[in-house]
Amino acid sequence: MDFSRRQFFKKTSQSAMAIPFLGTLAVDPCEAATSAEFDLSMGNPEDAVRLNFNENALGPSPLAIEGAMAGLKEGCRYALGGMLRPLIAKHHGVDADWVLMGTGSTELQRLAPISHLRDGGNVVSGFETWGGGLVVADNMGAEVKRIPLLKDNGYSFDIPAMLNAVDNDTKIFLIVTPNNPTGAAAPFEQLKAVADALPDDVLxxxxxxxxxxxxDGWKTGVDLIKEGYQNVLVTRTFSKAHAMAGLRSGYGIAHPDILKEISKFGCGPASTSIVVFGAVQGALNDKEHAIKSRQHVENCRKYYEEQANSLGIKTVSGVPPFILFELGDRCAPIFNALRKRNILISQGKSWNLPNHLRISYGLTGENEIFFNALKETL
Ligand SMILES: Cc1ncc(COP(=O)(O)O)c(C=O)c1O
Known part of the structure; x- marks a missing residue:
């Protein structure tokens, strides 16, 4: 799909004009619409290799697509996102009132500071980490104590230093596990040690x-909640292993009182679209798809490690669908050279890692294009 902005508007206005006729011709608009008529490129060139946003290029499960299409045809109806809660709750073995649906997990991450820093207070988190909610805390004027990760321990969170930073004003203690962009995953014992050490009024x-x-079998924050810890909020998403980033669905699991506070400010009853409502049901019914995603990521990780090794590039990675390449002051020139070839990756400086580039794994062919281009730019 390669047409200018002007062509885009022309084409969409033509299709809008065509819709009444579609009705009389009894053509189903869902069937009639082809991607050629709509610009979904997000401003990227047609041949762009998009390895920059930790998206899952495998695409959503066929069942999720079927669910989304069913939802689309009911697009005149509001979806009551809360009705998905029993399904999510069953998936995790918790009660339905311990689940809150969000427009992506970012919505919950952003609402946590809004609800919990209303009367002031600070946040303790890491330095080299994804901070969708931390930005909100910053914007609220709250102090955010960003503790450097442990470089010599796979860039994992420095839990003792973080706990040391907790004081009487701390209201939120945030970790990302597995972490973006370093991939480090916190063992359950560590999560438990944090939950035990934090005062009851710290989320x-x-x-x-x-x-x-x-x-399989790796215990997470959800297990912590199931063990009875009441000051824990876990956020999960359909964006990654379920490959539904553009559909925007995530959720929080926590004690109902915490969710009640958060939902005063967002995650409203109609904040889930009916398309997503259908897609989530399909995704939850297709256990194989997330397993397939995990397998693909494992294969990609092996391939990227081997290739990087053969090029003498040091890497940092874990189970998530991305890897860091340590390239020092070659980061910016390589990033720019790849961008000129329409190969999109991310600069580690976004997460305070200026000597690294982050590459999200793509499809096999995309990964090969990336390495062929990288070899030529090194
Ligand atoms: C650690 C982390 N949390 C949350 C998100 C956003 O997730 P969602 O699409 O559910 O809003 C991302 C996106 O890259 C992420 O890396």
Whole structure:
């Protein structure tokens, strides 16, 4: 799809004009619409290799697509997102009132500071980490104590230093596990030690966007909640292993009182679209798809490690669908050279890692294009 902005508007206005006729011709608009008529490129060139946003290029499960299409045809109806809660609750073995649906897990991450820093207070988190909610805390004027990760321990969170930073004003303690962009995953004993050490009035937020990539049997924050810890908020998403980033669905699991506070400010009853409502049901019914995603990521990780090794590039990675390449001051020139070839990756400086580039794994062919281009730019 390669047409200018002007062509885009022309084409969409033509299709809008065509809709009444579609009705009389009894053509189903869902069937009639082809991607050629709509610009979904997000401003990227047609041949762009998009390895920059930790998206899952495998695409959603066929069942999720079927669910989304069913929802689309009911697009005149509001979806009551709360009705998905029993399904999510069953999936995790918790009660339905311990689940809150959000427009992506980012919504919950952003609401946590809004609800919990209303009367002031600070946040303790890591330095080299994804901070969707931390930005909100910053914007609220709250102090955010960003503790450097442990470089010599796979860039994991420095839990003793973070706990040391907790004071009487601390209201939120946030970790991301597995972490973006370093991939480090916190062992359950560590999560438990934090939950035990934190005062009752500190909300322990655990961002588990990449938890579906953890090995079977790995215990997470959800297990912490099931063990009875009441000051824990875990956020999960359909964006990653379920490959539904553009559909925007995530959720929080926590004690109902915490969810009640958070939902005063967002995650409203109609904040889930009916398309997503259908897609989530399909995704939850297709256990194989998330397993397939995990397998693909494992294969990609092996391939990227081998290739990087052969090029003498040091890497940092874990189970999530991305890897860091340590390239020092070659980061910016390589990033720019790849961008000129329409190969999109991310600069580690976004997460305070200026000597690294982050590459999200793509499809096999995309990964090969990336390495062929990288070899030529090195
Ligand atoms: C750690 C982490 N949490 C949350 C998100 C956003 O997730 P969602 O699409 O559910 O808002 C991302 C996106 O990359 C992420 O890396």
């Amino acid at each position: 322990f937020v655990i961002d588990e966007a990449y938890a579906d990539y953890l090995p």
